[in-house]
Amino acid sequence: MGKYFQEDIETASREEIEQWQNEGLVSVVKRVYENVPYYRDLMDKAGVTPDDIKSTADLPKLPFITKDDLRDAYPYGLLAVPLKDCIRIHSTSGTTGRRVVDFYTKKDIDMWYDGCARAIVAAGGTDEDVCHIAYGYGLFTGGFGLNGGSQKVGCLTLPMSSGNTDRQLQFMTDFGSTILCCTPSYASYLAESIEERGLKDQVKLKAGIFGAEAWSEEMRHDIESKLGIKAYDIYGLTEIEGPGVAFECEAQNGMHICEDYFIPEIVDPETLEPVPDGQIGELVFTSFAKEAFPLIRYRTKDITYITREKCSCGRTHARVHRLMGRTDDMLIIKGVNVYPSQVEEVLIKQGMPANYQLIVDRVNNSDTMEVRVEMTPEMFSDTVSSIEKKEKDIVSALKSMLGIYAKVKLVEPKSITRSEGKAVRIIDKRKI
Structure with missing residues (x-):
């Protein structure tokens, strides 16, 4: 395995990527308009029909969707396929009111795991690696996403889940974990625990894939020096899919968005008008390739910017800069x-x-x-x-x-x- 999981997709030309996105957008807008009454009402109110959408240039004509919409439509109101086609759900922690749920068909799961596999390979992972997954399993997407990606790459997968630090360290040293997947704050805690117990020489980690929280460049360097690894950022949201929506490569200079599944936009959080590449604003996603639960112009509340400049790793998909915070944790x-x-x-x-x-x-x-x-x-x-x-x-x-x-x-x-x-x-x- 080289340095890409799906080289033809990850290094596709901009023309190809734009063609996938244009065709995907036209198709998904038609599909939700016909199959999801909630979307049809939103579009009717905005005075837009599927015929108005010819390419991604028409995105601004479409209404946004927010977490409030997802809560209002809970549990089945945004489902775009018959329930019998869905094989799983995941959900957010639901700290504020009703939970937000995502549905998956078999194809959706497969696509999600491909995104996570791309992230693992981009962090140097191969079928020789031992991938130690200390994200939570269950309704949270972290554990399952990286678990599926790790198996696709062919790594020996340790489905540790979060917590029980003694057991984490025992398996890490006994099985020679080489790639650690967890939140940055837990990675920092594991690094402290390894140091305290004098286990540094017994730990074989070479890379870490850390997400689910905003973290700074300083924290990255801190974890890298304590664990002796390269630390990679990964991005995802339960509502859109889970981890693997975007991921860092060896350049560690922004996360490549899986643009064959998602159309990213950055909008001004006040005016909601799109802003040009390189300008900071709120990240918005359209998940046009999802079957069960496609979202159109979903406002993530995450603050960042996008670049489409060429990356030294050879991947051609746009990059999103590490998150600078959220409009709601500001x-x-x-x-x-x-x-x-x-x-x-x-x-x-x-x-x-x-x-x-x-x-x-x-x-x-x-x-x-x-x-x-x-x-x-x-x-x-x-x-x-x-x-x-x-x-x-x-x-x-x-x-x-x-x-x-x-x-x-x-x-x-x-x-x-x-x-x-x-x-x-x-x-x-x-x-x-």
């Missing part, structure tokens, strides 16, 4: 937009671990932000004055990054709850 504090990833960048530059929490509150009608950061065991044994100095250094570094004052509190090692799924970074008491 905090507005004293009128300033603050993303957790900005805070993380400052902390890692200051030599702090990537385990932190932002506590936002409103006192006397004014917003306050406290950043709680764990100390390393070495720092914890430092003098009180050196800890206070470190806090002051972080306060001023945050002030120059964000333009606002944030209180900083260094707390003892391991006192912030570890996440084996997604890290809880923000506690916003203003909404409570």
